[in-house]
Amino acid sequence: MNRCEFIKSSLLVTAGLTLDPMGGLVMAADNQKWWQRTIVYQIYPKSFCDANGDGTGDLRGIISKLDYLASLGVEAIWLTPIYPSPMVDNGYDISDYTSIDPRYGSMADFDELIEKARVRNIRVVMDLVYNHSSDQHQWFLESKSDRKNPKSDWYIWRDAVDGHEPTNWRSIFGGSAWAWCEARQQYYLHTFAKEQPDLNWENPSVRRALFDAARFWLDKGVGGFRIDAIVYIKKPPQFVDGTPDGADGMINVHSMTANTAGILDFLREFKRECFAGRDIFTVGEANSVKPNELGDWIGENGVFDMLFEFSHLNLSVDGEVWCRPRAWKLTELKSALSASQEATATNGWYPIFFENHDQPRGVNHYFAKDADPIKAAKALATVLLTMRGTPFIFEGQELGMANASWTSIDQFDDIQTRGQYEFALKEGLTPEQALDCVQQFSRDNARIPIDWSKATMSNTVLNWYRDLIAFRAEHEELLSGTYVELMAKDEQVFAFERALGNKKLITLVNFSTAEAKLPKKIATLKIAISSELNPTAGVLRPLEARICRI
Ligand code: NOJ
Secondary structure, eight states, rough: OOOOHHHHHHHHHHTTEEETTTTOOOOOOOOGGGGGGGGGEEEEEHOOOOOSSSSSSOOOHHHHHHHHHHHHTTTEEEEESOOOOOOTTSOOOOOOTSSTTTTTOOHHHHHHHHHHHTTTTEEEEEEEOBBBBTTTSHHHHHHHHHHHSTTTTSSSSEEBBHHHSSSSSEOOOBSSEEEEEEEEEEEEESSSSSSOOOOOOTTTHHHHHHHHHHHHHHHTOOEEEEEGGGGGGSSSSOOOOOOSTTSOOOOEEHHHTOOOOOOOHHHHHHHHIIITTTTTTEEEEEETTTGGHHHHSSSSSSSSSEEETTTTTTGGGTTTTEEEOOOHHHHHHHHHHHHHHHHHHSBBBBBOOOOOOOOOOHHHSSSOOOHHHHHHHHHHHHHHHHHSSEEEEEEEEEOOOOOOOSSSGOOOOOOHHHHHHHHHHHOOOOHHHHHHHHHHGGGGGGGGGOGGGOOSSTTTHHHHHHHHHHHHOHHHHHHOOOEEESTTTTTEEEEEEETTTTEEEEEEEOSSOOOOOOOHHHHHHHEEESSSSSSSSTTOOOOOOEEEEO
């Protein structure tokens, strides 16, 4: 497909139409929204593209890459936080919800980005970080100043119990989830870093202020929101100690507060006030919603359109404790992904993703150490772009970027990496072993600057992405068809069928570094596209990805 044909086919896809092989128009199977038919590209602005050469990516850098993104067929870009921030957690500690951090540019740059993206049919999606603010936010500065000020209960304050922290909860970044405030002689709760105090959603004024901020960005024309750490906004009625899960005598705060009953009342109000009736999408970061609750979250009357859930990411780590990695099998990965596909066949819509700014690179995470990184990147791309749902590409994934390599803990910038390193030492690991763990799981692996020299036509990973994206746009069954897993017990091959009426495609991806023999029924299918130049019927080469027609 040439560039012109590709643009034509992308426009048709957005309009809910595709062409059949004779060039006739085919309507989408059901009434899908624009965001169900597109590809979202996640940008971590700090490392994406530095236009002014100050060492940090910026909004003008993003503007300069819009043509590249449009040529990939991307119709939405999700920007991780670009608001003013002391950057304790790289922007997830926000000190002003309605401004732009000068490191990234100005509000005029942002408006220009929205407009230049719009003319290329790309919408800008913002990150809402509403469980907590920065401790430098004016709201917190007021709240902590004394117990009588008007914002006194905008955050979660508690008295000491027997002279120490109210509970034994460990924050997600390590250490107690409570920090002491001299002025108030009280502790405040922080699910993440102590510089990220949790907001008190029980207070209607807090909710009103947060909703106003979301509407500020909607009025600017943003195309939706990714909503951060949302499962923590409702706290339990009583704060009690939990059974320790580590040598430090503490328990991860997640086990005590995530997805507390009553959270949906807040979220329904959030939806009613900010999202309902708008042509936008919302995707919540919610890793502890149970399959039987999905309907309330993303069903027809759910609070969001999509939910990021982590079951496939968490196979390799025990509850975010990086020093307790576990060996996992391909069948576990397949069944986690298939369970999400099945759950969203009837409830809402699935955001397909393998990478983001919190995860190691996919080629390192999902494949053996000796796997060829280019082949592995193509294999993962094939699953990403042919499952049912909206694919989210994380910056650089399409260029085949892999983890960085680190030789000392001092090289890491990420607060969670440092916390995990300390935790590993407390658990009795040697410094070398602790470094090994953070090497494997550090969020900085995904946050190093994009190597744009890789974005040339000789990059075979990028070409494979382009081929697959074009293939996806031409096949309605990949956009709106059903999903059925095949060869579920196989430990080498991930296989599934996508079908719409009598149109059927089968994706076959060999995750292993050995050849995989295909069962007879599948071996004889016609190969539509393969990551190998000369694919052989009946056998998948190591890491080969292929799509067959029935
Ligand atoms: C999830 C975000 O993706 C992560 O980067 C951040 O550190 C935490 N939430 C806290 O906001």
